[in-house]
Amino acid sequence: MSRAVTLASSLSWVAFLVTLPLWMNDLYFLHVLIITGIFIVAAMSLNLLLGYTGQLSLGHVAFFGIGAYVSSLVSLGFEIHVWGETTVSLEPKPVWLAMLVAVMFAGLCGFMIGKISFKVRGAYFVIVSVSFAEVTRLVALNWLELTQGPMALNNIPYLKLGIPGVGQIDFIGKLPNYYLVLGVAILTYVIIRRLVRSRAGRAMIALRENEPLATSVGIDVTRFLVLATVVSAGLAGLAGAVYAHYVRIVDPDVFLFIYTVTMVIMVVTGGKGTLAGPIVGGLIFGILPEVLRGFEVMPEIQWVVYGVLMILIVYFLPEGIVPALRDAWRRWAGRSGTPPARPTVVVEAQP
Amino acid sequence: MDQFLQHALNAMILGGTYALLGIGLTLIFGIMRVVNFTHGELYAFGAYMMYMWVMLIGANFMVSIVLAIALGVALGAVIEIVLLRRLRGADIDTTMLVMIGAWIAMQNIEQLAWSGVAKSINSPFPSAPLVMGAISVSWTRLFVFAVAVVLIAATNVLIQRTRLGKAMRATFQDREAAALMGVRIDTVHTATFALGSGLAAAAGALLGPVFVVYPTIGDLASLKAFAIVILGGLGSIPGATIGGFILAFMEELGAGYISSGYRDAMGFLLIILILLFKPTGLFARKERIG
Amino acid sequence: MHTSSVKIAFAVLGASLLAGPAFAQETIKIGVTQPLTGAFAASGNYVAQGARIAEDEINAAGGVLGKKIQLVIEDSKSNPTEAVGTVEKLIVRDKVPAIMGAWSSTLTLAIMPKIQEYKVPLVVETSSSGKITTSGNSYVFRISPTSEMEAVAFKPLVAKLGIKKADFLNTNNDFGIGSAAEYSKMLKANGVAIGVMETMDPKATDFSAQLTRIKASGGDTLFVTTAVEQVTLILKQAKELQLNTRIITTGGSNSPDQLVTQAGDAANGSFHTVFFPPWFPDVVTNPEPAKRYMTEWAKRGHEPGGLTEGFRGYDGIFTIAEAIKIAGKAEPAAITEALWKTKVKGVYGNIEFIKQGPAGSESGQNIPSVYLVKIDGGKVVKSGL
């Protein structure tokens, strides 16, 4: 029964989001939702590392930025000098291909960083992840020939998709991008949900809960941390690519630490290690600035509010909003509930 | 050769303040197990206090430095008592999140208080540099270096020779044992955080007049302090001192002979290399991973 | 779990919808995007202050088309992506019919595709990169000079100053790179040797490595292109390193008065190109608006050092207001059309636009005057050339 309730609420939620632009035609609000959605995708991907494996990765924006830059560069084309007169050049490629390359490349970076940095834990891991993001920012800033440095990559093409029977869709402007982001967010949600409810996800959670015990039952620590990093990096790269082709400009500040912090706040506030946490946290911190703006609050004060909120949440809601509500709900519903027992019917035949 | 000597001199001078930054952070980590994200904000705070006393109030330059450091110590103590004391025993990630929150709040309060426009601080030293053959150095920078060296030495004396220092070292070795032996852990923690903050504020107060002051100067200072501390090994004061100088030399020589754009990247590349080959840092005395 | 998250999200959405912006429009809004924080904060704030003076002056004189004008100033945080965000907000949310901005060439180039997408005219008050008016964006109208115009104006001075070998230090953005390229081209054509061409990040504060290399290069003149914050530091650090070459700053965002107060005697002997010399208001083409602007600036207690920057915002807003008057309505297409016919007696000189860029989609470009001043004995003087 609870399965049906879950499914129904998921579907009504999706239906609400799909029909939203039909009755909500404020373009600016749609813009806010698109940006919020992109950040939610990034936060969901961070949650895989932060929430499920328990590794406080503070370099996550690097994967987002790499996705944005790679997708932009592949779709714009480039020519760089590698040694002397030898040049490497790439003709502009279709955007969908560029986005695919971006996801793969971000995943590859995740693989390498995972291999290197999971040699260490705790404070060291945190500082390595911060350093990695900073190095990527400095490369983006200084490799003028490739990235244009502080001049930014401009005029990034938008996504064009030819769909058989429908014709070509141009993802320019608010409405198509809204649906694109919605689709990517649902995809990300589904991938992460499948992952954490599988053998792989249980291995990640086990590492977070009790690493020695996890290894004692045969879980290969590095393998699953790296797997989590690769998937997480790939999804963050996807968010970055969507972002780049929506705002159509990317500059090195996309790697700023403050964006990692934004993602961390979203995850921690919503509830790390829960599927809905980053979405709830993302909606709050994506839309809150606009709400505050309605009250004519200066951006600095808004950030002060963020900082203070973060501290208060750690003190008073250390698990985040979603787990707190879930516990309250359980306490309320638990009284009338019957004790769960072993399911008597096996849903699917055993092989 | 002249060019190299000039680079080396520049690096030496810069290294002093880097070491100050690194020692403050490494003390806090070693004794409190807190990754202090507000470190850079204390640096910015020191610089802004310097601006306030020298440029707005018109106080004497030397007096202003002392005041800026004292205020940094006080602010550090307040942060420890208000934010960290109740988190004693919490895991490292939790305190890290609180410190990130504090960092964001502090930086934006600075922005509100001083606006985003960069401020410059006048120094009382003659602008004509001290010339030694083909190389030269400004009197302000020499002064900065001298004060940094004095502060590093003073910190070492404090830790090695005083009762408080003894308590701090005992806490560093084994917190429970120290508590059993009558060390007041609360006092040690407050003192440590205040001292570390004071050193960061000192670095800011000293470099403020050399460069300019703006609200986000702390970010790079924090990141460099992290690099220095990783380089030297978390919790090691000699490591942080030497790490500060190594980073300064790498940056200055890298900027001088490779590319000035990658100046700030040197530290981070160094971190990644160090962690690849010697994850505990160059001078760690104790296994500190995990 | 699901149900609870759904409820929360609804609550959040509800709250934000209630707070949505919806106000009756009784004024004519003009968008301004400037770097009010970050690396270019000083200059951006000066331009915004100048724009506010123009706003009040125009409203005191009865406004435009019987309505008051209202500036909506957004902070681009010295960052191109943020700048695009401000334009998005100004056009989509505030529905401004015209925008002034975006100070730095990089910021301006960043917002130009958005301007074109929404077909809203942009008056460029500061940026100097040639690309801005040659890339075929017909919504761009620039009142500031290009780097090329500046370099050409500088040409007669090469021989007078006796420049034999020049070095460059500039920001690695469109402003710095563009200026260094135009100046070095002009200098080479006039037989001057080019030494080292050093770049720096717009946020950098320590230039000892670059200056040490420049010293080793041994040129007689150093051309510096960046905003006033970095110029201050470069002058100080050059003096510390005993770099005794002549320093010339280009680009007109050097606020010599501010250099005098902040760099002290390190500023002595340096030359600066400016597009408005407030020390000698009588040499400008239109002394009357210049004096009006300077008086108001002083009355408001703004930094005197910002005078050389603030007039850009002042002129920019007057230009837009005049175009709205000519258009007869506050609509983007009409204002774009009207800008071609707009003539303003401004501080920049007589502002009017000539066509530049590919035929059929030309951008507008004004031709202002360029002045070279010198700092000597802690005062700004005519360069005497």
Place this chain on the structure above:
Amino acid sequence: MTALDTSTAPAAAAAPGAPALVVTGLSIRFGGLTAVEDMTFEVNEGEVLSLIGPNGAGKTSAFNAITGYIQAASGSIVYRGAPLLGLKPNQIAAHGVVRTFQKTSVFNGLPVLDNVLVGLHLRARQHPLAIILGLPGVKRDEARLREAAWDILTLVGLDGRAHETAASLPYGELRLLEVAIALAAEPTLLLLDEPVSGMNPSETGAFMALLGRIRARGVTVLLVEHDMKMVMGVSDRVVCLNQGRIIADGPPAAIQRDPQVIRAYLGERYVRARG
């Protein structure tokens, strides 16, 4: 439904009574301290072998070395012909050698059922790509794993607690859960580190019964335990360690009479009582 399915049974190749785990000349040092010195013993297929000795005798160190948690200074550890020395704990687990910990160690934040599901890690057949693509094979595998998890919970008697969070279990049941997690990893050699310490006599009795059921599955057991009643009651053979060395090796009855063992255990205690 009846306890473990066939895949849990030990490999048919293992003949009862043949040496399974062979430890030869094992030495373990921490800095300058020697924790285990030249230790040699064998565990035979299907038996319950207890490792006893006073505190600090090196029992847990030997455990940690066998399961890969610490590196031995010298010696060899071979399980069913495969050298274990130098392998990581998870690789050793894949050889069928699984342990529990001296201090209670479960996945505190997870429900009891999920604790066991984690333990079933090595039995799962799910490729990451298949998981992400949501292939039907993954769903089938999950159903199979759940079934196996319920079986194990039934075996240890925790099926009534399946949906409770591990942290909320009473102490005795926590220790049962630890064994359930270890059993899920499909051990052919199960190493139990003081499993009944802190249990009351009735809990200990229940645990001994469980050990009997585990044994009936053909799982070889290596036990470290202080509770002599338990040791003497369940063991086929007992190895006694003192100060890093083996001082006795034999059936329980012989060990109880061994003078060296008495000196190491009782003598020490007498001395302490007198002094």
